[in-house]
Amino acid sequence: MSRRLADVARKVGVSEATVSRVLNGKPGVSASTRDAVLTALDVLGYERPTKLRGERARLVGLVMPELQNPIFPALAEVIGGGLAQNGFTPVLCIQTAGGISESDYVELLLHQQVSGVIFAGGAYAQADVNHDHYERLRELGLPTVLVNAPIDGLDFATVSCDDAMSMEQSLGHLAQLGHERIGILLGPSDHMPSRRKHAAAIAMAARLGLELPDERVVHSFYSLESGQTAASKLLAAGVTGIVCASDPMALGAVRAARRAGLRVPEDVSVIGFDDSALMNCTEPPLTTVRQPIESMGKMIIELLMRQMSSERAIGDEVFFAPELVVRASTAPAPAPAPSVE
16 A cells, blocks of 8 residues: 555655545545546556546547557657646557457556547458447447548547548649559558548549559558568559558658669659658658648547537547648659660
């Protein structure tokens, strides 16, 4: 008991006597200090006293698929700042291969009596995986917000960057530069944002009068290595421009082009997606579609707080417009090689 008092007191910056008064329900402690003590108790993994267990902790689960893609740490920073401004502490849950599953994380967060959960990438966006843990959240009525396109039928509050608009901007840019043989590098085939991008690419190609055969659409994982392997297939198909579903994929495409003896952008133009950190410092600086994560983060917090203050669930999807950021990885299409008579 004394160790718990000392740990919590050190975490909050108050005396052990103050912590003891909170845990024993004694008067003389401000509401803000009481909330801080209970939050520290939850963060440090100590069980609340029985009489306090019915209350929700001022914790919010933030579940992310990875941190290697710079867009996720950037989004976590925005969300974490917004939660702090509202008196909540994020509990970051990172999925790793062979590690704790998303459904197990949900159980852990429920055990911690979290006040809500934010998912930024996860099973909700994949059609071919189990979604039972989302049903559990819905049955409990726990405030939940999803980031970017979910499968149909989940009906949670969702904040999305407009995938269709991002593809229209990218293809339109390459078409204006004279590219006709354009390849599309997407995420897994059951991934809903990639499905939206694929449908938009087909429609936009038709409007532009461009062909988009199956061999110019390749699915991959969202990593530099996977992007490199997948981009090699597109280069073998003779594309002069590649539109990628993430910045790491695009960097993989640049590497694939160079290993094939091609120059970016003189021989092959490459466009990414996210405009994550340092994309203006790559060689060449990457043309990419920027997700407005600051604005999206504010809306994520707003939707979560609205659910916490009302018993009514929110099932709307709020779309944000992306912005094409043109840098040096795109250029006019190379002139066709002269025919040999």
